[in-house]
Amino acid sequence: MRLFGYARVSTSQQSLDIQIKALKEAGVKANRIFTDKVSGSSTDREELDLLRMKVEEGDVILVKKLGRLGRDTADMIQLIKAFDAQGVAVRFIDDGISTDGDMGKMVVTILSAVAQAERQRILERTNEGRQEAKLKGIRFGRKRTINREQLLALRQEDLGASEIARRLNIARSMVYKIQEDEKAV
Template sequence: MRKFGYARVSTSQQSLEVQKKALLKEGVRSSRIFSDVGSRANLDREGLNLLRIKVEEGDLVLVTRLDRLGSDTSEMIKLIKEFSELGVYIRFIKEGLSTEGTMGKMVVTILSAVADAERERILERTNEGRIDAKSKGIKFGRKRSIDREKVIHLDVQKVGATEIAKQLGIGRSTVYAILKEEAQKE
């Protein structure tokens, strides 16, 4: 049985190193570790696709955690089934789970569903908090860095949008957006 590893992070600001070290510690050769940086909701990932090509019947794929392989229950089931049909097993290090055997597949599917439900609850709580904060007048996003008063003053002085944009170092579309917002206030 050959061991392969799969590691994934969601953004380029995160590091794959911790996952790779854990896979090496489990006996996976560095040349057999495949990785991706990007959204877990996309099954068409370069590293995952290469892994799919390299594995053969009887191989074992190690992944540090359940959520590193797939993003939701249906995706996890699809990947587990795909690897299972190839005769390839998946072992999740942190959870201590493996798809080897019927019980292993069942437990992984159930935990995947639980993880999916937890993500949904987190989204709901986040949205509820955001709605509550907005109702209290809290504004989101970065603070405006454009002197809106200068845009309005120059417009009143009959300076054209192109010249306003040039003077203030902003885009013409920004000038138009500010003027439109001001017109709607009136």
């Protein structure tokens, strides 16, 4: 029996350190830890695919938490079935469950449904929060770096769009866009 580990975070800004540390403490060798920095809503993950090719019958895959392997119930069931067909068990360290037996597979299926429902609730709350913020006038996206007042002042001096763009080191189309935005207000 060989131990493998799998760790995943959703974005490149997040850290895998805590998961990797837990996997090493559980006895997984560093060269057998596979990591992805991508959403768990899809099983199309480079390192997960590599892990699936490396494991053999009798191997065990350790994952810190159920949600790290995946968020979608159907995908989780599919993954667990694929590993089971290979004779590979998956154990979730923090959740204290394993796919070793029928009961373990059932518990994982139920918990993955809960994880998917939680993901859906998070998305709904996020969207509701964004809509509320928009109604309050909060703007999303990058902060403006163009001095609009300076642009409009130059326009008052009867300078053309090309000259304003050159002076402010911006695209001429941006000059037109800002002028249109101002007319709309």
